[in-house]
Amino acid sequence: MTTTYLITGASEGIGLETARLAVASGAAVLMVARDPERLLAAANTLSGPIRPQIEAVDLSDAGALDAFLAERDRLGYMPDVLVNNAGHGASGAFVDAEWSKLDALLRLNVQALARLSHWAAHGMKQRGSGKIVNLSAAVATRPTPFFAAYAASKAFVTNLSIALDSELRGFGVSVSAIHPPAVRTGFAGADKANLGGTLLLTLFPSVGPATVARAVMRTVRQPRRSVNVGPIAAVVMGTAPIMPRGLDLAFMTLLFKRRRAAA
């Protein structure tokens, strides 16, 4: 039987590499992102027995997301695997950020992920099988000054995933939160999370998107509630509960407060 995947944010970065592995494994993949041309170009780089499908949707637009899900319901479509990967970042002081940027981040990282998880959990529970893999981040368990809304959004992703996995035990459905460290994608760029000029990127080695994609695929094969990608994510996640809060906040400020304006 062919496995079906719905992967959000699949036109570049982690989502594209995950789609690449899923397509190569013989799965039928539906790739979602906003820009239809980039999505088509990305899909054309993938090779496997089944041509991936693409759908351009702005997931941060609740109406567009509702329409997308209504159409899937009309078609009787419920994937075997949902990878909630699309996400935005926003570095800098929360108070100085444009509200529209924070609002878009929260609508995508929190609202859309919750809506998609709710839709899939419902359909998968009825069917008695399915896997939901949610891209969180290694900062998920740490309040992070100068990356505050992003880290808080990922705390939501991790806590929702773990709680939902527990609720769905016994119904054949797993929910996993993936915690990558910094990843070499366009995510940190000036037009996106804008992490240039932070000590985070200077001090800590990043991993490639294919490394995270392999962790996603391993999780699909062997579901776990919480997955840390590599040793840095394991240390960041593992030390969070034992770090004195004041020290932790000072450390996270050091890592995330920009030393200079991003180039």
Ligand SMILES: NC(=O)c1ccc[n+]([C@@H]2O[C@H](COP(=O)([O-])OP(=O)(O)OC[C@H]3O[C@@H](n4cnc5c(N)ncnc54)[C@H](OP(=O)(O)O)[C@@H]3O)[C@@H](O)[C@H]2O)c1
């Ligand atoms: N990169 C890192 O350092 C890092 C570290 C830890 C966790 N993560 C998490 O991993 C996930 C993927 O990150 P990445 O680095 O691969 O990101 P990325 O390279 O910036 O790619 C983001 C993808 O999401 C799509 N997207 C953005 N906004 C969207 C929207 N409103 N609706 C639908 N699709 C949208 C983008 O395509 P369009 O622009 O065409 O929509 C693109 O395909 C995110 O959840 C991120 O928080 C990343």
